[in-house]
Amino acid sequence: MLEHLIQKNSSKILLVVLDGIGGLPVKDGKTELEIANTPNLDQLAKESALGMHLPVDYGITPGSGPGHLGIFGYDPVEYQIGRGILEALGLGLTVRETDIAIRGNYATVEYQNGHAIVKDRRAGRIPTEENRRITQKLKESIRFIDDVEVFLEAGMEHRLAIVLRFPQALPENSALINDTDPQKEGRSPLEPIGKNEQSWRVADVVKKFLQRASEVLRDEPKANYILLRGFSQKPKLKSLEERFGLKACAIAVYPMYKGLASLVGMDVIDVPGQSIDDQISVLRELWKDYDFFFLHIKKTDSYGEDGNWEGKVKVIEEFDRKLPQILELKPDVLVITGDHSTPSVLKGHSWHPVPVLLKSPYVLGMTSGRFTERECLRGELGIFPAKKLINLMLAHSLKLSKFGA
Amino acid sequence: MLEHLIQKNSSKILLVVLDGIGGLPVKDGKTELEIANTPNLDQLAKESALGMHLPVDYGITPGSGPGHLGIFGYDPVEYQIGRGILEALGLGLTVRETDIAIRGNYATVEYQNGHAIVKDRRAGRIPTEENRRITQKLKESIRFIDDVEVFLEAGMEHRLAIVLRFPQALPENSALINDTDPQKEGRSPLEPIGKNEQSWRVADVVKKFLQRASEVLRDEPKANYILLRGFSQKPKLKSLEERFGLKACAIAVYPMYKGLASLVGMDVIDVPGQSIDDQISVLRELWKDYDFFFLHIKKTDSYGEDGNWEGKVKVIEEFDRKLPQILELKPDVLVITGDHSTPSVLKGHSWHPVPVLLKSPYVLGMTSGRFTERECLRGELGIFPAKKLINLMLAHSLKLSKFGA
Numbered sequence A, B: 001m002l003e004h005l006i007q008k009n010s011s012k013i014l015l016v017v018l019d020g021i022g023g024l025p026v027k028d029g030k031t032e033l034e035i036a037n038t039p040n041l042d043q044l045a046k047e048s049a050l051g052m053h054l055p056v057d058y059g060i061t062p063g064s065g066p067g068h069l070g071i072f073g074y075d076p077v078e079y080q081i082g083r084g085i086l087e088a089l090g091l092g093l094t095v096r097e098t099d100i101a102i103r104g105n106y107a108t109v110e111y112q113n114g115h116a117i118v119k120d121r122r123a124g125r126i127p128t129e130e131n132r133r134i135t136q137k138l139k140e141s142i143r144f145i146d147d148v149e150v151f152l153e154a155g156m157e158h159r160l161a162i163v164l165r166f167p168q169a170l171p172e173n174s175a176l177i178n179d180t181d182p183q184k185e186g187r188s189p190l191e192p193i194g195k196n197e198q199s200w201r202v203a204d205v206v207k208k209f210l211q212r213a214s215e216v217l218r219d220e221p222k223a224n225y226i227l228l229r230g231f232s233q234k235p236k237l238k239s240l241e242e243r244f245g246l247k248a249c250a251i252a253v254y255p256m257y258k259g260l261a262s263l264v265g266m267d268v269i270d271v272p273g274q275s276i277d278d279q280i281s282v283l284r285e286l287w288k289d290y291d292f293f294f295l296h297i298k299k300t301d302s303y304g305e306d307g308n309w310e311g312k313v314k315v316i317e318e319f320d321r322k323l324p325q326i327l328e329l330k331p332d333v334l335v336i337t338g339d340h341s342t343p344s345v346l347k348g349h350s351w352h353p354v355p356v357l358l359k360s361p362y363v364l365g366m367t368s369g370r371f372t373e374r375e376c377l378r379g380e381l382g383i384f385p386a387k388k389l390i391n392l393m394l395a396h397s398l399k400l401s402k403f404g405a
Helices: A039-047 A064-071 A083-090 A128-141 A197-217 A240-244 A255-263 A276-286 A299-306 A309-328 A373-377 A386-396 B039-047 B064-071 B083-090 B128-141 B197-217 B240-244 B255-263 B276-286 B299-306 B309-327 B386-396
Strands: A013-018 A049-054 A099-112 A115-120 A148-154 A159-165 A225-232 A248-251 A292-297 A333-337 A354-359 A382-385 B013-018 B049-054 B099-112 B115-120 B148-154 B159-165 B225-232 B248-251 B292-297 B333-337 B354-359 B382-385
Touching: A013 A064, A013 A309, A013 A386, A039 A309, A039 A354, A049 A373, A049 A386, A064 A255, A064 A386, A083 A099, A083 A159, A083 A225, A083 A255, A099 A197, A115 A225, A128 A148, A128 A159, A128 A197, A159 A197, A159 A225, A197 A225, A248 A255, A248 A276, A255 A292, A276 A292, A276 A309, A292 A309, A299 A309, A333 A386, A354 A373, A354 A386, A382 A386, A382 B382, B013 B064, B013 B309, B013 B386, B039 B309, B039 B354, B049 B386, B064 B255, B064 B386, B083 B099, B083 B159, B083 B225, B083 B255, B099 B197, B115 B225, B128 B148, B128 B159, B128 B197, B159 B197, B159 B225, B197 B225, B248 B255, B248 B276, B255 B292, B276 B292, B276 B309, B292 B309, B299 B309, B333 B386, B354 B386, B382 B386
Parallel strands: A013 A292, A013 A333, A049 A382, A248 A292, B013 B292, B013 B333, B049 B382, B248 B292
Antiparallel strands: A049 A354, A099 A115, A099 A159, A099 A225, A148 A159, A333 A354, B049 B354, B099 B115, B099 B159, B099 B225, B148 B159, B333 B354
């Protein structure tokens, strides 16, 4: 329905994602947002519409993929992004309609009568530096399998991402191939077998790749094999431009979020530097060029994952100090939220609803005094599914016409 | 989706159902929960996540069946339990895959040219004692119809439940048989006719049963016939163990709730006695043996149905006094809620959302001061569909893994 109501105009929407912003009490019954000293956010909260979004469903803890798809307006249950794609995006590889993305684990195998037997599924968790050296060797040795281009990128410890780029766009269901990880040591790696006609061809390329990789890695003491998991294709998502007429860009520092933004058709902007200041500079430079800006701040999540609530509080306070620079741009709609909660006490993502602040001339406001979990609960937006946030952003920027007469 | 995210662990969930707990103002604008003096619940409410669940849908008043299915995690619209099944469960009969359950009404008929004509559809609402005597006579006279075992149980006044147990499990749609109640006096009872091949065989047995029952009852002055309604089969529900890996038990006193718990695969525990103390004793004894405990307190509903708000207040206060014994067990997740509201002013079930309290280390808390309708509205859980309560219980007991990467 939403798509049919779109009326383009020149108003600008800025979506700020403080990754993993939602929290739980960490000290004196207060959450990270409640502890943080945030005079600018407090003032903004008083004038804004507040609420909480539910990323996927009650009780469901989202990964970064579903968390972002939701706030971009894509039902995260309907559009599931394969593990291989997320791994590839997270390591900075691009993925296209022609591609199969795969998660790889370096492993140690022994050959008995010519058959590989897995001795260590994680190659003794080799150091990341070691991984980089080995992956570089593979990159140089295997650039193509027949007419299929091979892209590799080292991850942490024993992990790597593999992208196989075919000459033409692949039909749907081309990645229906089983994981080759036998899950237990002492077993042979499984053969990659396609479940349908489309994936047979891909599986053939994968077999050749594994053969070549084993040869290149043969003399490695630990990482002499690669186990493959999460074969996947780029999900078919209509872009924000196609759906809502939004010319959108992403100002993110980490590869995963750039990748997720690219999946929904955002222009991904290079940020020279890693700081919030660097990101805001880019935002200012581009302000005339786009309708929709996705500004992704990562560190709130990182500290939450580490259980470091003081660190999370400091990032929130740092963002608060930068907020006036953002407000100076006078976005018609400014949303500040997260993709999910990352309470420091849980040291990980959680299922809890996520605070949302929406600034626009067309809100009630004055329901709450701060941008915190408890104050957002008192706000005018209530608790709503994340995938409806796009409706609210479009409506408040007057980009939606009336439904029915 | 939920089922795919299950990760078993040793945490324990206790679901306390105060039947019909939700209310409306009865005195000085206060509800039963607001009038009750509940120091223990008040303290617990401050530390817990609060909200309201919507049993079926806005404005929909649930029976006990849909009310409980919802909070057990089964969509009450998708899984509808036949009236015959509920009547049988309520009167303490068991129902199996081999069974057809039917609601019966004793009626008065006159025979004209060998044809029965209904004179009183409720046999003058005979006293329950009279019903018991007559039903006992039937039980002794009709144990089998061919190879089908017959179970009967007297209800209140003119009502009874009938279970026909066939030698083998019945195929689906075996209970598609019309009610025999002609709805008006002066008419003949309707023939029970199967609507499909599966139900023809059942209808034949029913005809023979009616014939035999009429003979046994022929000399009764009032209850000389049985009208049948609500032919039904046991619904196919996956158990809580199959769906969520939960080893679950029910500590309930009334047959209906034991029966509903058994439908979702809970072990139904015999409680020696009727009091809340008796139920808590059993709970303590079994604490090591299960992951999920359903503790059902009936009397809140009974007093609500009678319009006796003082009685309902007293049961709430009694439960409050027992609460510390329950808390001593240190459940990882404790939920206190109802299956529906039963406001004393309505003397029956109602459509109003039902207060929910969820205690866990992973909540915000401090949103509200008491466990009442108005205070629950201020809580962090918002108003949510009853069927999502299981998501919240599983998430807070850390039994759900992350969705997507």
